[in-house]
Amino acid sequence: MHFTISEENYIKGIFHLQQETGLVNTNSLAAEMHTRAASVTDMLKKLKAKKLLQYEKYKGFKLNEAGLKAALVVVRKHRLWEFFLVDKLKFDWDSVHAIAEELEHISSEELVNRLAQFLGDPAFDPHGDPIPDKHGSIPVIYQKILSTVPLKKSVTVSAVSNQSTQMLEMLKHYHIALGTQLMILKKFEFDGSLEIKVLKQNACIISEQVAKNIFVHDMGKTK
Amino acid sequence: MHFTISEENYIKGIFHLQQETGLVNTNSLAAEMHTRAASVTDMLKKLKAKKLLQYEKYKGFKLNEAGLKAALVVVRKHRLWEFFLVDKLKFDWDSVHAIAEELEHISSEELVNRLAQFLGDPAFDPHGDPIPDKHGSIPVIYQKILSTVPLKKSVTVSAVSNQSTQMLEMLKHYHIALGTQLMILKKFEFDGSLEIKVLKQNACIISEQVAKNIFVHDMGKTK
DNA sequence: TAATATTTTTAGATTTGTCTAAAATATATT
DNA sequence: AATATATTTTAGACAAATCTAAAAATATTA
Incomplete structure (x- = not known):
């Protein structure tokens, strides 16, 4: 089955939204896709005709099995290329998204599999997001939201759920990246903000909002 | 200046043809582009409007300075990606063309330059074709057509001008690749065919037609 | 050079992906 | 439940890239 770039982008957009909400609606997908x-309605008809979508007019929609499979192929390619860009070409992790958006549409299956092998079959991309394997299986990881971790427990940053440029810029400022070790020194009741100690850095304060977007796991796991 | 994928493909097609013939005509470009x-006429109008083309109706056409520059960017990307596919992902040199046709349209300039650096700024791609540098300069190489080389002189294969699948398949059969060392043992007057000795292989016979598509240089040069 | 053949361009249609504006449907509010 | 509001779809238009068929320009040849 062949998909156009536009179809792939919509499939991926639906995938991301349905991860959050189950059923997706037209307006939110329109926002996601700019x-x-x-x-969106036009494309939904095409995707339904290709049997990738569970879709009733006016009722919302989501990917069916075939659609999910197609989405995971694109997600795999995106995250593998991001890994390549950061690990091999030494891009900053906050500047690779746009390029990976293009690279994810290169079609060769052979290419993706060789790329994965070349990179050492990584399980997580530079943002900590899991990379589906060639069968579409996504690795699981025992991770918690930073704001729920007990005081003084040393943990490793494993993912960041909000990947806006603003957020990534901020994390960079605090020297927080994937794999960074840190611990919580103090929690402020007033606004939920946290004083944290980043390994080899001075202690600093982050807001509750930021802390809710940082995922961590016990030291020494993953990758 | 931004180009669509289709525009880039036409620019590249014109570039290749004008290397051979100077002025290009509509039908030959149509053949080249399938x-x-x-x-072709439709696209020529667009490229002329973008000031990339010297073009008078019914008179033939060729890239002007700006067009040439655009072509060299695409050619550089194509050949760098081919190098990547063969050198890093271990593809056979005769199977990378189609994938590079897609990769050459990834737009980031930063990506191309980092890729080049990652690969060690190679000057020639896996088919022996020169890779333009970031300014569009093409490396020169002192090479000859195999059929003109004197007997018993050991030379190294540096390029193959006909890159059809058929040709590449044949070369593979004879264990001839870029960098292969070989010498001519005998030339047959009758049909111009050559008996050659490929290093570490038995002697074999190749036709004049094949020999005219193989470029060689003295041992130990290039790359 | 006049007739013929070839090459190139134009005219008009088609497909894909997008848009605006209006109509249809669903949801919320009084 | 009737009305207002929000969401979603349809209708119709547009731009890009392609096509076929026909017309125009150029080249060949008898």
Whole structure:
């Protein structure tokens, strides 16, 4: 089955939204794709015709098995290329997204598998997101939201759920990246903000909002 | 200046043809691009509007300075990606063309330059074709057509001008690749065919037609 | 050079992906 | 439940890249 770049982008967009909400609606997908609701409806018809979608007019929609499979292929490619860009070409992890958006549409299956092997079959991309394997299986990881971790427990950053440029810029400022070790020194009742100690850095304060977007796991796991 | 994938493909097609013939005509470009003459004319108008082309209706056309520059960017990307596929991902040199056709359209300039650096700034791709540098300069190499080389002189294969699948398959059969060392043992007057000795292989016979597509240089040069 | 053949361009249609504006449907509010 | 609001879909238009068929320009040849 062949998909156009546009189809792949919509499939991926639906995938990301349905991870959060189960059923997806037209307007939220339009927002996600930076396009108009009418364009979304047009594409939904095409994807339904290709039997990738559970979709009833006016009722919301989500990927079916075939659609999910297609989405995982694109996600795998995106995350493998991100890994390549950071690990091999030494890009900053906060500047690779746009390039990976292009690379994810290169079609050769042979290429993806060789790339994965070349990279050492990584299980997580530079943002800590899991990379599906060639069968579409996603590795699981025991991770917690930073704000729920007990005081003085040393943990490793494993993922960041909000990947806006603003967020990534901020983390960079605090020297927080994937694999960074840190611990919570103090929790402030007033606003939920945390004083944290980042390994080899001075202690600093982060807001509750930031802490809720940082995932961590016990030291020494993963990758 | 931004180009669509289609524009880039036409620019590259024109570049390749004008290397041979100077001025290019509509039908030959249509053949090169596997499309129809009418489609070529349509695109020529667009490229002329973007000031990339010297083009008078019914008179033939060629890239101007700006067009040449654009072509060299695409050629550079194509050849760097081919190098990557063969050198890092261990693809056979005769199976990378189609994938590089897709990769060459990834737009990031930063990506290309980092890729080049990662690969060690190679000057020639796996087919022996020169890779333009970031300014569009093409390395020169002192090479000869195999059929013109004197007997018993040991030379190294540096390029193959006909890169059809058929040709590459044949070379593979004879264990001839870029960098292969060989010498001519005998030339047959009758049909111009050559008996050659490929290093570590038995002697074999190749036709004049094949020999005219193999470029060689003195041992120990290049790369 | 006049007739013929070839090459190139134009005219008009098609497909894909997008858009705006309006209509249809669903949801919320009084 | 009737009305207002929000969401979603349809209808129709547009741009890009392609096509076929026909017309125009150029080249060949008798």
